Amino acid sequence: MSANLKKHLAHLSKRGPHRVLVGDLGYAGIPGKIYTPAEGNGVPGVAFGHDWTKPVAKYHGTLRHLASWGIAVAAPDTERGVVPNHRGFSADLETTLQILGGVKLGQGNVTVSPGKLGVVGHGMGGGAAVLTAANNPKVTAVGAVYPAEVTPSSYTAAGSVTAPGLVIGSSQGEIFGAGNPAKLAYSWAGPVAYRELQNGNQQGFSEDTFFKLFVGLGLPQFSAQETARGLLTGFLLHQLDEEKKYSDFSERRAEAKNVTSLVGADLAERAGVDFTDVTVSGGSTAQGELDDVGR
Secondary structure: OOEEOHHHHHHHOOOOOOOEEEEEHHHHOOOEEEEEEOOEEEEEEEEEEOOOOOOHHHHHHHHHHHHHOOOEEEEEOOOOOOOOOHHHHHHHHHHHHHHHOOOOEOOOOEEEEEEEEEEEEEOHHHHHHHHHHOOOOOOOEEEEEOOOOOOOOHHHHHOOOOOOEEEEEEOOOOOOOOOOHHHHHHOOOOOEEEEEEOOOOHHHOOOOHHHHHHHOOOOOOHHHHHHHHHHHHHHHHHHHHOOHHHHHHHOOOEEEOOEEEOOHHHHHHHHOOOOOOOEOOOOOEOHHHHHHHOO
């Protein structure tokens, strides 16, 4: 039976109750931005990775949204060239996590709990987030929004990620085919929820509307942006801040308007792997998926 996200998703898709402060990550030695609630001790914090060539400024709405729900977000504005170093970007996300957990933020009224750190990313940043989380005990939750494949392989790295994950993909065909989010979820070592949005895709999540219209990437996806933000917010509040009322956002089977979850054979089919295989990419076994089918 699927959990119903309808009760909280509409609420979490809108801006939260906290006043938001925006600061410069450069003071700590790495280009980028920090978004925090105006105050709070021991709040959760996430490092956010941008997509290929996208500046952090194109995620202002998303980063502000997370901060408005009490989550401190730091986003490095590095590796924006046409040929980025994915391993280097992952290292920047790791450095950003260390900054989040080690200094006072905002106007000195915000501290992040070292035990409430996560890593999140979109497209290329989603793949890099997985690289950062692999074999990393500091990371307690991972969110990958329309993740793209990176080098070294994020699919292989997912087999070493034991932190709970949320992977958001699209039921639409991707124009550039940058990655296979379902395969990433299927390769995950720890608990993972895979959601597909019917009205969104990788090209629509960043906030560069006029550029996309100019180059013919389609109409704005404001509704899908809000839904993805709500899914991510609920998952992070549950996993990082232990807010039990949002536990459905971590369930493998959960549904809402324009949101479908895939598990077991359905996930394997979307991932393009043989569900009868004993092992999947990254070395994890498919037994958990086999058990799940009978529930």
